[in-house]
Amino acid sequence: MGGAELEGIKIYAPQEINKQSGIVLVMCHDFFNVKKELEERKIDVYYKYDIYYIIEELFKRQMNFRYEKIECYDIPFMEWKVSLEKYTQEIEKVYKLLQDEASKKCLTARLELLKTGDYVDFYLNCPVVDADSKTYFAPELWASPLGGILVDCGGYIGDSALDFIECTNGDFQEVISFEPNKSNYMKYLQNVKDNRCIVYPYGVGMSGISTMNGEGEGAYIRQTEEVYDSIRVISLDDFLKEKPISIIKMDIEGSELSALKGAETLIKKYRPKLAICLYHKPNDIFEIPLYLKSLELGYTFRIRQHCFHKDKFDIRDTILYAEILGNE
Numbered sequence: 001m002g003g004a005e006l007e008g009i010k011i012y013a014p015q016e017i018n019k020q021s022g023i024v025l026v027m028c029h030d031f032f033n034v035k036k037e038l039e040e041r042k043i044d045v046y047y048k049y050d051i052y053y054i055i056e057e058l059f060k061r062q063m064n065f066r067y068e069k070i071e072c073y074d075i076p077f078m079e080w081k082v083s084l085e086k087y088t089q090e091i092e093k094v095y096k097l098l099q100d101e102a103s104k105k106c107l108t109a110r111l112e113l114l115k116t117g118d119y120v121d122f123y124l125n126c127p128v129v130d131a132d133s134k135t136y137f138a139p140e141l142w143a144s145p146l147g148g149i150l151v152d153c154g155g156y157i158g159d160s161a162l163d164f165i166e167c168t169n170g171d172f173q174e175v176i177s178f179e180p181n182k183s184n185y186m187k188y189l190q191n192v193k194d195n196r197c198i199v200y201p202y203g204v205g206m207s208g209i210s211t212m213n214g215e216g217e218g219a220y221i222r223q224t225e226e227v228y229d230s231i232r233v234i235s236l237d238d239f240l241k242e243k244p245i246s247i248i249k250m251d252i253e254g255s256e257l258s259a260l261k262g263a264e265t266l267i268k269k270y271r272p273k274l275a276i277c278l279y280h281k282p283n284d285i286f287e288i289p290l291y292l293k294s295l296e297l298g299y300t301f302r303i304r305q306h307c308f309h310k311d312k313f314d315i316r317d318t319i320l321y322a323e324i325l326g327n328e
Contacts, residue, residue, distance in 0.1 A: 014038055084114060090286045097289055097301045102127045106303040107285065110318055114282050122315060126305050135306045135317060136160060136249050136275040137167035143325055146273070147172045148246025151236060153204040153259055155179035158192035160249055165194060172196070176240070178204050180231040203233040204250070205258040235262030247273040254280035257288055264295070271297055274322040278303065279315075288320060298324050 005011060014037045084091065091111065098104050109126035112118065129138075137146060137160075146168050152160050155177030164175060175197040179185045188199045236248075236259065245266060250256045256276050260267070267274075274292065278284045289301050299322040306317040 017043060084111060084282070087283070087286060090290060093293075094286045094289045094301075097293060099300050099302050103301070103303040106305050106318065109305075110279070110285055110303075113315065114285070119315060129304050129306045133306070134163040134167050135319065137163050139167065141275075141302075141304065141321055142273060143323055144327075146247060149174045149176065149243060151240070151245050151248045151263075151272075152177035153236075153249065153256075154251035154253070155188050155199050156184050156251075157187035158197075158199070160251075161188070161192050161194075161197050161199075165197075173246075174198075176200075176243075178202050178234070180233075200234075200239075201231070202239075203231050203255065204236060204252055204262070205233045205255050206235055206262045235259075237263055237265045240266060245270050245272045247275065249275045251277045254284075256280065256284060257291060260288065260291060268295060268297065271324050271327050274299070274320070276320045276322070277318070278320050279318040285318070289322075292322055298327075300325055 014034050017038060018041075091107075095104060095107060098107060105125065105127050109122050112125070113122040129135075129141075133140065139145070146164070150161075150164050150172065152164070152175055155161065156179060158177070161175045161177055164172065173196070175192075175194075177188065177192075177197065177199040179188055179199055180201055180203040182201070185199060185201045192199070243266070248263065248267075250259055252259060256278075260274075260276070266272075276288055278288060292299050292301070302321045304319050304321060306319060
């Protein structure tokens with residue numbers, strides 16, 4: 001397809017690209033073959049879902065570019081250019097709940113990103129936690145020490161469990177993880193050797209049977225009539241019952257609010273620390289904090305933006321940290 005144009009932008013065939021071409025963004029149906037061909041020729045290639053990394057690279061290299069031309073409409077974990085005007089009152093309530101200016105700046109930047117899809121403004125205006133800090137468990141994220149029992153919803157390959165072990169210096173009681181994706185579950189078993197950590201191959205929500213869409217990082221649960229692998233979805237209230245949990249972490253690709261509702265009894269009884277992802281669905285940014293506030297347990301709320309990959313800015317990993325001060 002080399003030589004053609006799309007909206008005035010020239011389209012290059014792989015063989016036309018060389019090391020002097022600069023940053024190469026591949027957006028095509030035959031991505032993996034094109035990527036392989038270019039990488040064999042020692043040319044750096046960025047996947048279309050990693051478009052936010054390109055922006056960071058462009059800033060690093062101080063290159064002139066028209067970021068208005070860079071858009072991505074099919075990122076699976078984010079719906080772009082969402083109208084939030086009808087939720088003004090809810091958003092104002094969340095803003096007033098937040099405990100510090102960094103949280104308020106994160107909220108404002110995330111809302112602007114949702115409305116405009118402008119990665120660059122988000123990059124410039126959102127305060128970011130040091131990439132060396134452990135997402136969810138770094139001591140500076142909490143008013144009181146971590147320990148006790150961690151409920152790890154979205155165990156992935158064991159990275160959160162390992163971070164928790166490190167951040168507590170091994171002084172904890174138990175880690176209970178849930179990871180419904182088969183390949184992730186097996187890697188978790190390979191990676192986490194501490195016998196105080198256990199992982200279940202279940203999804204977390206309001207309980208029932210659902211389906212798993214995708215493999216690896218970002219695989220998510222959905223209700224559908226199409227044929228995928230069926231998985232068991234449990235509620236924490238039913239599964240853990242009287243377990244005196246200390247902290248709940250949730251990164252479950254949009255099922256966070258449902259899972260919190262399925263843990264309401266546990267949360268009311270044990271009042272655990274909460275580290276909850278807010279970026280999978282547009283409304284999560286206000287619905288999750290307001291739901292937790294509605295429980296009237298005295299939670300304080302902070303929002304932090306993390307760097308998902310060291311040395312690379314990331315629009316994901318916007319995390320809500322909720323804690324009841326003095327509840328140790």
